[in-house]
Amino acid sequence: MASQAPPISPREAATNPEAAWPGGEEEEEEAEAALHEQGPGQEEGPGQQAEGQLGGEPRAEGAAGVPEPVLNAAISSNAPSSRPDLPGHGSVRLLTLPRGAVMPPVPQCAAGTPRGHLCDRERLQRHGCRMHTRDVMSIVIPKRFCCPFPLAINPYTGRVAGQMWGWIDKENQAPTESARERARRSCIDLACSFTWPDAERDVLFEGVKWMFLFFRFDDQLEEGAVKGDPEAVRRGVDELVGILQGAGQPSDSTLSQALARTWEHTQQGRPRDWLDQFSRHYCELLLSYTDQSRYEYVPGRRDQLGMADWEDWREISFGMDWCYDFMEPALGSFLPHEVRQLPSMLRLRRSASLHMGMLNDVFSTPRESFQDRQFNSIAIIQRDGRCTPQEAVEVVSRILAERVDQFHAAREDLLRDLAKIPSSSADRAATEAFMDNVAEMIRGNHDWHYLVMRYETDDVASRDGAFRYPDDLGHPPSTP
Numbered sequence: 001m002a003s004q005a006p007p008i009s010p011r012e013a014a015t016n017p018e019a020a021w022p023g024g025e026e027e028e029e030e031a032e033a034a035l036h037e038q039g040p041g042q043e044e045g046p047g048q049q050a051e052g053q054l055g056g057e058p059r060a061e062g063a064a065g066v067p068e069p070v071l072n073a074a075i076s077s078n079a080p081s082s083r084p085d086l087p088g089h090g091s092v093r094l095l096t097l098p099r100g101a102v103m104p105p106v107p108q109c110a111a112g113t114p115r116g117h118l119c120d121r122e123r124l125q126r127h128g129c130r131m132h133t134r135d136v137m138s139i140v141i142p143k144r145f146c147c148p149f150p151l152a153i154n155p156y157t158g159r160v161a162g163q164m165w166g167w168i169d170k171e172n173q174a175p176t177e178s179a180r181e182r183a184r185r186s187c188i189d190l191a192c193s194f195t196w197p198d199a200e201r202d203v204l205f206e207g208v209k210w211m212f213l214f215f216r217f218d219d220q221l222e223e224g225a226v227k228g229d230p231e232a233v234r235r236g237v238d239e240l241v242g243i244l245q246g247a248g249q250p251s252d253s254t255l256s257q258a259l260a261r262t263w264e265h266t267q268q269g270r271p272r273d274w275l276d277q278f279s280r281h282y283c284e285l286l287l288s289y290t291d292q293s294r295y296e297y298v299p300g301r302r303d304q305l306g307m308a309d310w311e312d313w314r315e316i317s318f319g320m321d322w323c324y325d326f327m328e329p330a331l332g333s334f335l336p337h338e339v340r341q342l343p344s345m346l347r348l349r350r351s352a353s354l355h356m357g358m359l360n361d362v363f364s365t366p367r368e369s370f371q372d373r374q375f376n377s378i379a380i381i382q383r384d385g386r387c388t389p390q391e392a393v394e395v396v397s398r399i400l401a402e403r404v405d406q407f408h409a410a411r412e413d414l415l416r417d418l419a420k421i422p423s424s425s426a427d428r429a430a431t432e433a434f435m436d437n438v439a440e441m442i443r444g445n446h447d448w449h450y451l452v453m454r455y456e457t458d459d460v461a462s463r464d465g466a467f468r469y470p471d472d473l474g475h476p477p478s479t480p
Contacts, residue, residue, distance in 0.1 A: 139389050141362055146401040147355075149443035152197035153190075156204050161189040164208045171258040173216060175470065182219060182467035185453040188212050194444025195323055198437065199330035207326050209262045214285070214319055216255055216469055221289045223371065225471040233293040236473030241283045253472040273337050274328060281321035288317035296375050307380055314377070315350050318357035320441075324349055327437050333430035336423065344417050348410035352438050355403035356445040358396050363455045365389070370460045407442070411435055 154160070167173075174180045192208045199207060217240065226232035242248025243260050250256035267275055291313060295305055305313075315321075328334045339345060361376040368376060377399075381392040414435065418428050449455075460466045 139362070139366060139393055141393070142397060145359055145362075145397055145446060146404050147443050147446040148404065149439040151443045151447060152194070152440045153444070154193040154197045154199060154204055156199075156201040157189060157193040160193070160201060160205050160208055163205050164189050164212065167205075167209060168212065171261075172254045173212065173258060173469070178467045179469045181459075182469060183212070183215075185456070185467065186215050187448065187452040187454070188215055190451065191444075191448050194448055195441050196327060196330035196437070197440055197444075198332075198433075200332075203330050206262075206266065207330065209258075210266075210282075210322070210326065213255065213259055213262065217286070217289075217473070218319075220255070220469050220471060220473060221293070222373065223466050223468055224473075226473065227371075228293075228297050230290070230293040230297055234290045237286045237290050239473060241286050244279045244283050244286075254470075255472055270329065271334050274325065274334050277340065278322055278325040281325055284316050285319045285322060288313060292317060292375055296373060303383075305380070307377070307384065310377065310380055311354060314357045315353045318353055318360060320353040320356060321349065323441070324434075324438065327434055327441075328430075331430065331433050331437060333426070333433070335430055335434060336427055338421065339418070339423065339427065339431055342414060342417050342421075344410050344413035348407060348414055348435065348438065351403050351406035351410055352442050355400055355407070355442055358399060358403070359446060359449060362393055362396055363449045367455050367457050367460060370457055371466075407439070 168183065174183050188211050189208055192204060192211050195211075196204055196207050217236070220226070221233050221236060226236055239248065239251060239253070239256055240259055243250055243256060244263055250260045263279075266278070358377050361378050365376055365378045368374065377396060378389060378392045381387065381395050382389060385392070385395065387395070414431070418431055423431075
């Protein structure tokens with residue numbers, strides 16, 4: 001094994017990105033071989049650092065990818081793996097990086113091909129997965145997309161991750177090994193730390209609860225028993241919307257009960273206009289699943305959807321509006337209502353949401369295609385452009401660059417608008433901090449997708465099927 005390279009400073013990593021991954025191709029291959037030799041389920045001893053994983057000095061600004069050994073590890077809590085026979089499983093550790101840290105660049109393969117995510121039948125069979133007859137869509141994800149924003153991570157990441165798992169257990173949100181594995185692969189704690197890097201610990205933990213609930217109903221409505229049944233999806237959505245609108249009581253569903261308790265907590269001490277906006281945006285997110293289910297499963301509806309209509313839906317369905325709302329308590333300042341409604345602010349939020357949502361489409365498309373779900377930009381571009389999936393990825397890559405330009409333009413417009421309307425220096429400072437946070441969120445969303453195993457296809461390719469949560473939505477409300 002090659003000797004350990006000396007640590008590098010953040011400034012050196014910023015000026016020389018290759019130094020952020022000092023091992024080089026030879027050490028990287030040794031690291032990957034060692035990872036496979038270790039075998040599934042074998043945990044490292046206390047204090048051991050796996051070769052090829054991140055550690056040591058904080059990484060300053062550099063490229064956004066990560067080495068493949070790290071891509072194959074869930075960055076989440078230390079809960080043991082429930083399916084050790086699947087690739088990429090063994091011990092997992094929480095990755096805790098300081099604010100301003102980024103990941104080293106994705107190394108090149110020997111043939112010079114970027115090590116993106118290769119989603120294909122050969123890769124799964126190489127890892128011993130028992131395949132269904134349906135092929136997985138084959139695409140190579142570029143090692144990075146246009147995302148010229150700083151990366152920040154909340155310093156409370158590790159501590160809040162432990163709180164999250166305690167809350168999951170207390171609320172009985174992942175009572176099976178399958179459910180816990182789905183939660184582990186989603187790395188919800190890391191997503192929240194990228195989204196609200198300046199939040200205090202208690203506020204970050206509150207945001208983690210909302211994000212977990214989002215992922216929980218997303219997986220249940222898209223991959224659970226109600227998948228393919230628009231009426232069942234509507235019943236589940238109506239139950240959750242009714243709780244947020246004060247028009248219904250939670251049923252026996254542990255999900256709806258946890259939502260009710262979380263909503264009760266969030267309402268304490270928050271401005272009424274902010275609560276109304278947060279609730280409205282979260283309900284719009286929920287209702288978007290009803291539209292999605294109709295377009296996915298009602299014959300002929302999918303073909304009626306063009307890209308412009310899809311973008312209007314995707315702006316809502318990726319669920320970033322409530323995350324923007326939660327930035328206000330996370331930053332410690334609530335924006336004036338008139339600032340929230342400025343057209344330039346709405347354009348800024350839309351450009352960010354579509355950048356993040358379309359990037360998500362690239363990573364999730366192989367998994368969705370394996371489940372006969374094709375309600376995404378890749379499928380629409382393929383259909384309208386009569387192109388291959390890989391060509392559709394290239395189109396999305398160009399669109400993401402345009403979204404970055406739109407974000408910058410909207411930011412400049414918003415700064416000019418702030419100068420024209422009556423606003424205090426505190427309001428202007430809060431708005432600028434909000435815009436900075438949105439930029440950090442775009443970058444965090446980008447890097448999070450490269451780090452997590454949420455969109456892997458090994459589980460849906462196996463005969464045991466997808467890792468999933470219990471199907472507990474749509475039951476009649478419980479009586480008081």
